[in-house]
Amino acid sequence: MKFQKIAALVGALALAGSLAACGSDDSGSDAGGDKIKIGIKFDQPGLGFKESDGSYSGFDVDMAEYIAKGLGYDEDQIQWVEAVSANRETFLKDGTVDMILATYSITDERKAEVDFAGPYYVAGQDLLVAADNTDITGPESLDGKKLCSVTGSTSAQKVKDEYSKGVQLQEFDTYSKCVGAIENGQLDAMTTDNIILAGFAQQDPGKFKIVGKPFSEENYGVGLPKGSKDRDKINDLIEKSFEDGAWEKAFNDNLGDSGYELPEPPTVDRY
Amino acid sequence: MDLISESGSAILTSFGLTLRLAVFSGIFSLLLGVVLATFRVSPVPVLRWIGAAVVYTFRNTPLTLVMFFTLFGLSYQLGFSFDKDLLYRNNFWLAVLALSVYTSTFVCEVLRAGINTVPLGQAEAARAIGLTFTQNLRLVVLPQALRSVINPLASVLIAMTKNTTVAVTIGVTTATMVNEASGQMKSLMERNSDQILLIFIIFAVGFMILTLPIGFIAGWAAKRFAVIR
Numbered sequence: 001m002k003f004q005k006i007a008a009l010v011g012a013l014a015l016a017g018s019l020a021a022c023g024s025d026d027s028g029s030d031a032g033g034d035k036i037k038i039g040i041k042f043d044q045p046g047l048g049f050k051e052s053d054g055s056y057s058g059f060d061v062d063m064a065e066y067i068a069k070g071l072g073y074d075e076d077q078i079q080w081v082e083a084v085s086a087n088r089e090t091f092l093k094d095g096t097v098d099m100i101l102a103t104y105s106i107t108d109e110r111k112a113e114v115d116f117a118g119p120y121y122v123a124g125q126d127l128l129v130a131a132d133n134t135d136i137t138g139p140e141s142l143d144g145k146k147l148c149s150v151t152g153s154t155s156a157q158k159v160k161d162e163y164s165k166g167v168q169l170q171e172f173d174t175y176s177k178c179v180g181a182i183e184n185g186q187l188d189a190m191t192t193d194n195i196i197l198a199g200f201a202q203q204d205p206g207k208f209k210i211v212g213k214p215f216s217e218e219n220y221g222v223g224l225p226k227g228s229k230d231r232d233k234i235n236d237l238i239e240k241s242f243e244d245g246a247w248e249k250a251f252n253d254n255l256g257d258s259g260y261e262l263p264e265p266p267t268v269d270r271y
Numbered sequence: 272m273d274l275i276s277e278s279g280s281a282i283l284t285s286f287g288l289t290l291r292l293a294v295f296s297g298i299f300s301l302l303l304g305v306v307l308a309t310f311r312v313s314p315v316p317v318l319r320w321i322g323a324a325v326v327y328t329f330r331n332t333p334l335t336l337v338m339f340f341t342l343f344g345l346s347y348q349l350g351f352s353f354d355k356d357l358l359y360r361n362n363f364w365l366a367v368l369a370l371s372v373y374t375s376t377f378v379c380e381v382l383r384a385g386i387n388t389v390p391l392g393q394a395e396a397a398r399a400i401g402l403t404f405t406q407n408l409r410l411v412v413l414p415q416a417l418r419s420v421i422n423p424l425a426s427v428l429i430a431m432t433k434n435t436t437v438a439v440t441i442g443v444t445t446a447t448m449v450n451e452a453s454g455q456m457k458s459l460m461e462r463n464s465d466q467i468l469l470i471f472i473i474f475a476v477g478f479m480i481l482t483l484p485i486g487f488i489a490g491w492a493a494k495r496f497a498v499i500r
């Protein structure tokens with residue numbers, strides 16, 4: 001009796017040990033190319049979003065899957081990693097992720113630290129207002145209005161500095177709070193890149209509209225570690241997605257009901 | 272050190288705002304805490320129930336929720352606001368309100384513990400010479416109770432100073448849109464992602480500069496005003 005108990009214990013330990021070994025094998029072989037780790041946003045509906053059931057959806061997610069497939073990875077070989085804005089460069093540099101598709105604008109400052117493929121999308125700063133709003137027609141029409149954005153973003157300050165001096169700003173830690181306050185009429189508008197706004201409009205079709213006068217240009221690129229050898233291949237894949245309809249499908253599947261029109265595909269910049 | 276030359280004044284402004292939040296919330300939470308403690312030891316049952324209800328509600332609710340409720344519940348749904356025209360002023364006072372109510376429940380419980388340290392004979396003697404309940408509390412019990420809980424009160428105030436960071440939930444800013452310290456830290460990290468460690472250190476030191484004196488002053492005051500029995 002006692003022997004059986006000990007045997008069972010030893011068996012259980014051996015099993016646990018083999019499982020642990022399995023786990024470490026997996027993480028060790030990442031560099032070998034078994035898996036690809038892709039950084040996305042987890043909190044932007046329609047772009048990069050972690051659903052409550054643990055699956056991922058959005059335009060960036062679909063584009064990332066398309067690119068990963070082109071590079072020879074199956075869907076189950078993709079490991080999604082949350083990349084918030086502040087740690088995108090760090091993640092690429094220290095190898096936490098292999099590439100990033102997370103509303104990542106190509107800028108000269110960032111180009112000094114990481115490489116970019118693309119752009120695969122050109123967004124622009126715009127305004128989201130309630131569907132029945134008629135007096136907000138652009139960033140200059142916000143005097144006396146209440147404009148919302150998230151802490152750490154410069155987009156609302158830009159509106160105040162350059163377009164409407166009399167605008168009042170409200171900052172929240174998440175965009176969804178802005179959306180709630182606009183829906184209930186406490187705030188008048190929120191501002192960030194139009195495709196991000198489209199993601200929120202898509203969640204409640206018919207309640208919101210995007211003003212449609214973008215006042216900046218953000219080129220979303222695929223962030224890669226400096227000196228990545230996959231860059232040309234990814235650029236080819238992005239161009240291919242424009243031609244074979246995958247790009248348009250990714251947009252329509254995720255943002256088709258937002259009332260926001262898909263613009264022309266951008267020209268890939270092979271710098 | 273570009274960070275300091277570029278953002279130094281903004282960091283100072285943000286700590287100024289944090290300090291203002293802490294000072295106002297500190298004053299109001301001490302006052303409200305005394306009122307609550309009075310309620311909880313009062314001979315009137317209704318007042319005791321009210322005091323207990325407030326303490327149990329707010330002491331056991333996360334501050335983030337209290338803060339969120341002041342803006343989304345109190346201001347947006349119920350239409351209460353401190354300043355109808357200026358958003359930033361309304362947000363500031365809503366944050367002070369949330370911090371004060373939340374912290375006052377802790378102040379109240381610390382004070383009640385202090386009241387329990389005052390020997391029963393003191394209150395009985397005060398009653399015997401004809402003092403009313405409020406006179407008894409004001410002249411005899413509370414002065415002794417306060418003096419024995421200076422250090423625990425300082426801990427509550429230090430915690431409150433650090434809790435001001437929760438004000439970022441409702442976006443508390445100055446008139447020129449500088450956030451309080453935690454929002455400012457988030458903004459800086461977003462823009463200087465290569466210097467995250469330095470930013471952490473700057474803000475950690477900033478908070479220590481605000482909170483360390485509270486501890487030192489309390490330590491000195493506890494000795495200076497100790498009740499000798």
